[in-house]
Structure formats: structure tokens, C-alpha cells
Amino acid sequence: MIPIDYYISYASELLTKIISIPAESFLEKERADYLFSYLSKQESVFPERYGNNIIVKHIKADKPTLMLCAHIDTVPPANGYSFDPINPPIDEMRILGLGSNDDGASVVSMIAVFCYFVQNNIDLPFNIILALSCEEERSGQGGMKSINKMVEAIADFAIVGEPTCMKAAIAEKGLLVIDGVCSGKSAHCAHWEQGDNALYKAVDAISAIKALPIENLNITQIHAGSSHNVIPDICNFVIDIRTTGELSNEDILTTIQNAAPNCTCSARNMANHASAIAIDHPLVITAKSLNIETYISPTTSDWMRISIPAIKMGPGDSDRSHKADEFVYKNELAEGINTYIKFISHIQL
Ligand SMILES: [Zn+2]
Numbered sequence: 001m002i003p004i005d006y007y008i009s010y011a012s013e014l015l016t017k018i019i020s021i022p023a024e025s026f027l028e029k030e031r032a033d034y035l036f037s038y039l040s041k042q043e044s045v046f047p048e049r050y051g052n053n054i055i056v057k058h059i060k061a062d063k064p065t066l067m068l069c070a071h072i073d074t075v076p077p078a079n080g081y082s083f084d085p086i087n088p089p090i091d092e093m094r095i096l097g098l099g100s101n102d103d104g105a106s107v108v109s110m111i112a113v114f115c116y117f118v119q120n121n122i123d124l125p126f127n128i129i130l131a132l133s134c135e136e137e138r139s140g141q142g143g144m145k146s147i148n149k150m151v152e153a154i155a156d157f158a159i160v161g162e163p164t165c166m167k168a169a170i171a172e173k174g175l176l177v178i179d180g181v182c183s184g185k186s187a188h189c190a191h192w193e194q195g196d197n198a199l200y201k202a203v204d205a206i207s208a209i210k211a212l213p214i215e216n217l218n219i220t221q222i223h224a225g226s227s228h229n230v231i232p233d234i235c236n237f238v239i240d241i242r243t244t245g246e247l248s249n250e251d252i253l254t255t256i257q258n259a260a261p262n263c264t265c266s267a268r269n270m271a272n273h274a275s276a277i278a279i280d281h282p283l284v285i286t287a288k289s290l291n292i293e294t295y296i297s298p299t300t301s302d303w304m305r306i307s308i309p310a311i312k313m314g315p316g317d318s319d320r321s322h323k324a325d326e327f328v329y330k331n332e333l334a335e336g337i338n339t340y341i342k343f344i345s346h347i348q349l
Pocket of ligand 1: 102103
């Protein structure tokens with residue numbers, strides 16, 4: 001039996017290595033190459049490559065299948081780094097660098113956990129596959145969107161690895177951004193009666209939209225007018241909705257459009273929908289039985305691109321993502337790997 005500590009120490013080395021290979025969304029090739037060759041060298045591990053996504057299957061019998069997934073890409077470095085985000089200094093307690101927390105910690109922990117179960121030949125009531133995706137941060141067509149049908153044909157449920165302090169997100173809010181446009185007719189203010197003020201139409205539309213019983217809806221931007229003495233012929237405004245899944249994005253857009261018939265409403269992206277898992281699903285029951293805190297996450301992830309039941313759980317802290325001087329504590333990695341192993345060992349179907 002190869003001990004968990006062995007996997008923890010190599011996860012930490014692997015994380016340090018991949019941080020040094022830049023992998024902004026759409027530019028992940030070199031990091032994917034490295035991970036693919038790294039995995040190929042591991043005993044009993046047979047990675048498959050789909051663009052810059054990597055899938056490793058361990059299908060032994062006709063059983064349900066658990067997918068572990070995490071993303072290998074990063075955002076560009078935020079302003080204000082006090083060190084080189086790609087070649088960070090060594091720190092005793094932490095692993096520093098761009099993507100260390102989001103989502104490198106989950107990537108290396110899931111690799112470690114996958115290898116632990118496969119190489120120790122541990123018999124579980126389900127198979128496991130590992131999916132390392134690209135382009136997550138930019139919702140690219142070549143990321144999870146390009147492999148979701150394939151993985152869903154194999155996997156029945158999933159753990160999405162993202163920095164959650166190893167709490168289990170049992171739902172995540174979606175994001176719907178809607179542009180509203182009101183049109184009128186311009187005129188000189190001295191002859192205002194010849195015009196049709198688009199701003200007044202927008203004010204009416206905004207009041208009607210604000211009164212709708214849609215949760216987490218905020219109107220955040222408005223623009224009209226070119227000069228104090230011109231009746232504006234166009235007024236644009238922006239609505240930001242952190243969706244809960246209670247209404248579909250299509251229903252929300254229709255409701256808003258119906259409430260504001262004098263403006264044209266269009267969604268920037270209908271695909272960032274909310275996700276949730278049934279509270280009696282074995283993944284949720286496992287979390288409860290191990291006293292792992294459950295919560296609703298305010299951020300989206302690859303979860304919104306898959307339709308199988310899932311929870312989101314991983315080492316690191318979402319608060320550190322996309323910020324300067326990103327890091328993950330070494331003991332968070334160790335705790336993440338230990339918790340994943342305990343969690344997976346406890347799932348009862
Ligand atoms: Zn992430």
C-alpha cells in the first residue's frame with residue numbers, strides 16, 4: 001500500500017512545477033503537454049488527450065462512475081504582484097504563484113487522489129475518471145464544453161475541484177447579464193416636443209424591472225445623452241442577475257422583456273446558468289455524514305457545463321483567486337487530499 005503522504009509530497013512538487021509553465025486560457029498547450037507526459041509515466045495511469053483537455057479513465061467493472069474534474073488554465077496575472085507570478089519565491093508554509101489556488105491545488109490533489117485509488121487497487125462501489133479541462137476561466141469552446149458529452153456518457157456524478165476551503169458547494173449561482181436599449185427621437189431642447197426622450201422610457205423600464213420578483217437582480221449601468229441641450233434618442237442600461245436556478249435564464253429574459261415592452265432586452269450569454277444537486281444525493285449525504293459544511297457558492301465553474309449531479313469542493317480559498325500574490329497553504333493541499341480520499345471512501349450508492 002502506497003501511503004497518502006507519498007501522494008501529498010508529490011502533489012506539492014507537481015504544483016510548484018506547473019505554476020512555472022504559463023497556462024492562461026487558450027494558451028494551455030505547454031502545461032497540458034507536461035501534465036500528459038507526467039501522467040503517462042505514472043503506473044497504471046493511461047491519459048487521453050482531447051485538445052488541451054486530459055481525461056484518465058479507470059473503468060474496471062459495470063458500475064456507476066465518479067468524475068473528478070479541475071481546470072488547468074489560469075487568468076492573466078492581476079496587477080500588484082509583489083513577486084514574479086510564474087517564477088515565485090520558495091515559501092516555507094505556502095506555494096506561491098499564479099493559479100496555485102485557482103485551480104492548481106485542485107488539479108494536483110485530484111491527480112494524487114486518482115493515483116492513490118488506482119495504484120493501491122482500492123475497490124470502490126464505483127469507477128473513477130479524472131478530467132483536467134482547459135479554457136474554464138474564459139468559457140472557451142475547447143474546454144469542458146467540448147468534452148462534456150463524452151464525459152457524461154461515462155460518468156454519473158462528479159466532484160468539481162475549485163478552491164472552496166474543502167466545504168461542499170451544493171449549488172452555485174449563475175450569471176445573466178442583460179443589455180436594455182430604449183430608443184426615441186432626438187431634438188433640440190428648445191423644441192423638445194419634436195423629440196421622444198429615450199431616457200424617460202428607460203426610467204419607466206427600469207422601475208418596472210426593479211419591481212419584478214426576481215432575486216439578486218441589480219441594474220448597474222446606464223448611459224444616455226450627448227449634451228445638456230439635446231433630447232437623447234437612445235438610452236442603454238445593464239442588468240446583472242446572479243441566478244439561483246429557480247427560473248431558467250430564458251424565463252428571466254422573457255419576464256424582463258414583458259415587464260419593459262418599450263425597450264429591447266438581450267442577454268450577453270445564456271449559458272452561465274445556476275447549478276444545484278438534490279439534497280438526498282449520495283454526494284450530499286456523504287458530506288453531511290462527514291460533517292463537511294455545505295453552502296451555496298456565488299461563483300460559477302465547469303459545473304455549469306455538465307449536467308450530471310455534482311458538488312464543488314477543493315483545497316484553497318476562493319477569496320484568493322484572480323488576485324495578486326496568489327497562494328495556497330501546503331497544509332491545505334495535504335488536508336484536501338486527505339479529505340478527498342476520506343470522502344470518496346465514504347460514498348455509498
Ligand atoms: Zn477556478
